[in-house]
Amino acid sequence: MKKLIVFIVVINFPIFFATYVFAAKVNVVHGWPAQQGEAFEKIVKVYMGKHPEIEVIVEVVGRDRPAYLATRLAAGNPPDLTPHPWLGLQAEWAKTNQIVCFEGLIDPSGILDALKPLGYVNGKLFGLFVFPSIKSLVWYNKRKFERRGYRPPRSWDAMLTLSNKIVVDGGTPWTIGLESGAASGWPGTDWIEDIMLRSAGPQIYDQWVNHQIPWTHPAVQRAFEYFGQIVLNPTYVLGGPTGALTTNFGDSPSALFTQPPRAFMHRQATFIQGFIRKQNPGLVAGKDYDIFPFPPIDQSAAQRVPILVGGDVVNCFTRRPEVIEFAKFLISKEAQEIWVKELGELPSNKNTNPALFTNPITRKAWHILSNATISRYDASDTMPGAVGTGSFWSGVLDFVSGIPLKRVLETIEDSAKDAYSSK
Amino acid sequence: MLHTKRWIPWLFVGPALILILFFLTYPTLMTIVRSFYGKGTQIFASTLDFVGLANWEFVFNSPAMLAALRNNALWTVVFTLCTVTFGLLLAVLLDRVRYEKIVKSIIFIPAAISMVGASVIWKFVFAYRPVNLSQIGVLNALMVAFGREPVGWLIERPWVNNLALIVVGIWIWTGFCMVIFSAAYKNIPRDLIEAARTDGANEWHIFWGVILPLMTKTIAVVATTMIVQVLKIFDIVFVMTNGAYDTEVIANRMYKEMFNFFNYGRASAIAVVLLLLITPIMIFNIRRFTRQEAR
Structure with missing residues (x-):
């Protein structure tokens, strides 16, 4: 041996x-x-x-x-x-x-x-x-949707109509969580990117990512304004803008599954399913909760729905x-x-x-x-760090906390000007 | 008289001197040099652009840095005043309390908690939940209990959120100040205070006329230590807001420029500014110390 x-x-x-x-x-x-x-x-x-x-x-x-x-x-x-x-x-x-x-x-x-x-x-x-x-997804509580007769909207306007209906029915349509420790603000940049891709189209999206158009460009401004239609409306978002700013991105979707639900829709990437399942182990995918694609905004700009990945x-x-x-x-x-x-x-x-x-x-x-x-990559991860993980993040937070849009975009543009230069 | 060769002292000082030269002087000089070069993570690459005073212009002329400088000034004034005042008051008042040791220990505990840990704790204290939900943060729970609306403590600019952050710093450091003051206070001869009392001075007079003058040196030491601490404040802001909503401070901006934006040039310029701000206070402290030793 x-x-x-x-x-x-x-x-x-x-x-x-x-x-x-x-x-x-x-x-x-x-x-x-x-x-x-x-x-x-x-x-x-x-x-x-x-x-x-x-x-x-x-x-x-x-x-x-x-x-x-x-x-x-x-x-x-x-x-x-x-x-x-x-x-x-x-x-x-x-x-x-x-x-x-x-x-x-x-x-x-x-x-x-x-x-x-x-x-x-x-x-x-x-x-x-x-x-x-995939980032362009809206998560919703399917059972409650069905019980109340809500349908996944197929356009931005339909999504706002549905939001109004939920408000009239006494509910809160959205739960948004922008807090993420030192990276706070990124979930908001995803919103802007998804909107930009739909309201301005992939070409302008690329120009924006490469800073060939300034942040003060009307297309960028419009994307923020679209986001504002939802996030700045205190009746649309759980807790209003302050709620969005102080809620952690991972905790945010749990509001969909309380009894009664505190909110009905949540925009987030595929990864959030892991959070949903962990916080609500009993839920059945496809029965209790489901997804619909983030809807198109300007039908002429994008015949097919572009996706953000x-x-x-x-x-x-x-x-x-x-x-x-x-x-x-x-x-x-x-x-x-x-x-x-x-x-x-x-x-x-x-x-x-x-x-x-x-x-x-x-x-x-x-x-x-x-x-x-048509797909585009996360813009904030493509831009130089000083913008993508700096002034864009903080810009979204400033915008949601009530700073005038013009000032927000000028601040980001200032940082972009020297971030994209070589020196 | 013991005669030693000239080089003997150098033998003893040498190792420490070499270490300081290598780990302190050399990096400091490199940082100063680097602050005149462009962005990038290289330290001495020939590919770097010489940008002259551009980084310095950023430090003193960009809205981001001006906000940081302004907030640091606010921190320095409020934090130093509060820690020193509260520390002194607690030291003097607790001397008359029966359970002095226990109370002092409790107040000193925060000093033993890491800054990051304390920041996480206070993030819970300041937590905000929407109006109709139950509040998990102590402060907002109190607000609601008194029939007020919950407040986004870390979001309301410019005063509420900055002061909320400063309160965390004060909570951590007051205990430290109190302990030092308490030691100094107990060193004041009791008969001096007794004599003042016999002469008819009330407690208020004793505090201003006897205790305070005898403690000025300690106050100076503690205050300068606090100023040095607060100038380089980083952890609390990094953990709780990361400088969002106009709560940026110098050190946090330095971290961002270096590790998030890879602009070592700017990070170096900011580091040098911090050094320049702290140096006079250090000199003041060392001067006072040597004078004291000389006596």
Whole structure:
């Protein structure tokens, strides 16, 4: 017995050591919290099972990841691969040749049509979209809607009509939560982006994101005014504007499911389902609560409903074959289906087996996503940080707290002017 | 007389000197240099643009920084006055209370709580829920109990929210001031106070004529310590509002420019301003200290 152990150690240790030293390593940095992180680990495990010669080393950097990546880039020691949600950073890295151009290396045709373009910078493929979420959704209490005879509205005006009806019936139509600690304001930027996409159209949306039109432009102003029609109306929003400012984004949807419901509608991305299920474990998706797409505003500007998406793009900092191989695997049907199975969230691969969506709401979201032709990415994550995570966030909070719109937009424009300049 | 070679003292001072040069002087100089260069996360890259005084113009001319400077001024005045006054009053008054130790311990507890922890606690105190719902925040529960409408304490600008934040700072630091004052107060010879009493002075006169003059040095030390603390105030604002609704302060803006906006140039300029604001107070403190030691 003793001999056997000695034998195992003597023989195996060098093999283990050799595989450790000589294995091709792929250093991945991501920032997903526990649940998503575990799902990603599972993808990594499956991959390493298929490629024992490759070792994927995963590092989790949950806070200040852009600063962390910038430091490693500056030190000439970047990770091999990172999935991240900052398209603005992707563009910057692509322009300064810090990330690998995938042209001729990776075929992105498996990625959904709505998401594929988000990996391109100046017409070239630099990023691969993985793990999307849809933002343009309104969540509602289906049972109460049915009991009261309310119907999901199909236009902005119909949505306001419905809101009025709910008020007349003695209810509060909306619950909005803009509070999110140091990131407060972002849920409001999503509202503005969704509205902008519908009231001004995707072209002007792009010009706005790239600061080719100023913040004081009538199109931007109109988007804020549309948002104001709802959020500044004290009878529309639970607690009025102050309620919206002080309610945490995660707690906000729970108002839909109180007895009687304190509010009837809530605009938020697909991820909020996790919060809803956690706070109200008894609810059945598709029966107790459901979603409808955020409705179109200007029918002429957008014949089809454009969708606003979030999620991550995979960028590679090194072009070693094992790194490219792993990147390819991440967008494959197999890897994306693991994500669906583990989390019940949306994949980016168009060939994903629809039978995997056991949750009717995820199925519906998948239907919206896979049929979308016009999509745009979260504007605040694309703009330079001083605007996207600075003056835009605080601007939304200022607007909702009653500062005149003109002043709000001028303040954001001031910060944008120097944030978009190179110096 | 013990003769030592000239280099012997350097041998002892040397290590500390090297550490200070490397970890304090050098970064300080680099920060000053960096404040004249453009945005980006590099510290000394040749790719950086020299921008002259542009970052400094931002510090003294942008609405965001002017708001921060104004709020820091408000913090400095209100916070320092309140912590020193309350600390002094508590020290003198609690001396006459039977359960002095227990009461003082309770008042001192906040000083042992981390700033972030205290901020989270106070976020609950200030919590706002819509009018018809039950209030979970103590303050708004009281407002409603007295038939008033709940108040968005952290949102109503410019006074309510800034003062609400300052109250948190005062809550944390008053206990500290009280402890130092209490020690100084107990050092005042009792017969002095007794003598004043015999001469017919009332308590009010004793406080202004005997106690206060004897405690001026301690008051100066405590007040300058509080000013240094409050100039670099960060945690409370970061946790509770992150500078939204015109509650920005200098240090929070520095953090944002550095870690959110990657503008190391501006962050450096702001850091230098903070340093320049704190330096005179430090010099004052050190001067006083050396004078005291010399005696």
